[in-house]
Each structure stands twice: as C-alpha cells, then as structure tokens.
Amino acid sequence: MKIGSKLPLDREFWLVNTEYVMKKSLAQGFTLIELLIVIAVLGILAVAVLSAINPIEQINRSRDTGSRSDSEQLIGAIDRFYATKGYYPWTSGANQDDDLAWSTVGSGLWTTSSGGVLGQLSSGGTQELKSSFTDRITGPGYNNLFVYKSAGQGNSLYVCFIPRSGAFESDSTTRCSGTLPPDFPAEACGTADMSCLP
Incomplete structure (x- = not known):
C-alpha cells in the first residue's frame, strides 16, 4: 500500500477488525481498583447531596407550610362567618366588642361544641370548615395555632x-425585630418568635 493511498473499503475487513476490538474490550472488564474508585465517588456524591438537602429541615419546613396553610384556612373561615353573620364567632352579636385575647385553638372557647368557635365554623354552624379539619388542628401532636x-x-x-424549620424561624425573627403594626399581638414575639398571618 502506498502512502497517501486510500484505506481498503473491504466490508469484511472492517467487520473482522470491529469484532476483534469489541471482544477484546469486553473480555477485559473493570479492574477491582476501578470499581472501588467508582463506588467511592458515588458514596461521596451521596453524602454531599444528603447534607445539602438536610431531610430533617425539609420535614420541618413541610410541617410549617402545613401550619401556614391551616392558618390561612382558619382566617378565611372566620372572615366568611363575619361576612355572613355580621359578627365574629367568639361574640354573640354585632353589638359586642370584637376583640379576642390571645388564645390557643382547641382550648377554652375554641371547642368544637355548638357554642365553641370551631363548632360555629364547622358542622354545628355555618359549615365554613370541615370536621376533619377541626379534628386535625385540635388533635394531639399538632403544632398549636394561636389567635388574636x-x-x-x-x-x-x-x-x-x-x-x-430554620427558614420559618428566620422569617419570624426578622419580622419581630422590625417595625410591627400597632395591632400585632405582643405574645407573638419573645422567647419563641412566632410566624403570624395575615
């Protein structure tokens, strides 16, 4: 074959050479060192991803998001009750003061009985809230809601x-250390800064 001449285009030549190269590479496989290096790299990546995600923080953030959603739902139900009746569910008529002292949902006047606030908002009253919602927010182990x-x-x-969660705690601390509205509950800021809606 001369220099500069074309390579042979014989099909059989290419098939035989390709087949030889593939058999040789498959026969060798990976060495033990190569496998250990790959496993070590995958382990390092897994640790890095888990530390970046921080599963406990993610779980706490999802619980806080649920509490925020429940707070919004409770505010919406109280607002709809007020729009329908002309007074708040903790008062007995439009002529009473509409103030509400700092109170925990599920205790005192927040019972699910027909005379309690949750009772008036659920099946015993205007049906603004489902009974499954009131059972959940007053159940054991739930992160208490406070109303004011x-x-x-x-x-x-x-x-x-x-x-x-750290993210919600940071937001609450920032809010409590800033200028607050005059009607903001003083109990929400202190030893544990609370996340408050609206």
Whole structure:
C-alpha cells in the first residue's frame, strides 16, 4: 500500500477488525481498583447531596407550610362567618366588642361544641370548615395555632404558630425585630418568635 493511498473499503475487513476490538474490550472488564474508585465517588456524591438537602429541615419546613396553610384556612373561615353573620364567632352579636385575647385553638372557647368557635365554623354552624379539619388542628401532636384580634373594626385578625424549620424561624425573627403594626399581638414575639398571618 502506498502512502497517501486510500484505506481498503473491504466490508469484511472492517467487520473482522470491529469484532476483534469489541471482544477484546469486553473480555477485559473493570479492574477491582476501578470499581472501588467508582463506588467511592458515588458514596461521596451521596453524602454531599444528603447534607445539602438536610431531610430533617425539609420535614420541618413541610410541617410549617402545613401550619401556614391551616392558618390561612382558619382566617378565611372566620372572615366568611363575619361576612355572613355580621359578627365574629367568639361574640354573640354585632353589638359586642370584637376583640379576642390571645388564645390557643382547641382550648377554652375554641371547642368544637355548638357554642365553641370551631363548632360555629364547622358542622354545628355555618359549615365554613370541615370536621376533619377541626379534628386535625385540635388533635394531639399538632403544632398549636394561636389567635388574636384587638378591638376595632380596622384591626387585623392574627393566627400564629411556632415555626419548626430554620427558614420559618428566620422569617419570624426578622419580622419581630422590625417595625410591627400597632395591632400585632405582643405574645407573638419573645422567647419563641412566632410566624403570624395575615
């Protein structure tokens, strides 16, 4: 074969050479060292991903998101009750003061009985809340919700909870260390800064 001449285009030549190369590479396989290196790299990547994700923080953040959603649902139910009846469920009529002292949902006047606030908002009253919701937020092990409203028509209704995740705790601390609205509950800031809605 001369220099510069074309390579043989014989099909059989290429098939034989390709087959030889593939058999040789398959026969060798991976060495033990190569396998150990791959396993070590995968282990390092797994540790890095798990430490970046921090599963406990993710679980706590999802619980806080659930508490925030429940707070929004409770505020919405109370607002709808007020729009329908003209007074709040913790008062007995429109002529009473609409203030509500700092209270824990599920205790005292927040019972699910027909005279309690949750009872008036659920099946015993306007049916703004499902009984499964009221059972869940008053059940054991649930992150308590706290409700507050100062007297006056322009004042907001606040539903608060103690955050469990670092992200929600940071937001709560930032809010409590800043300028707060005049009707904001003083109990929400202190030893454990609470996450409050609206």
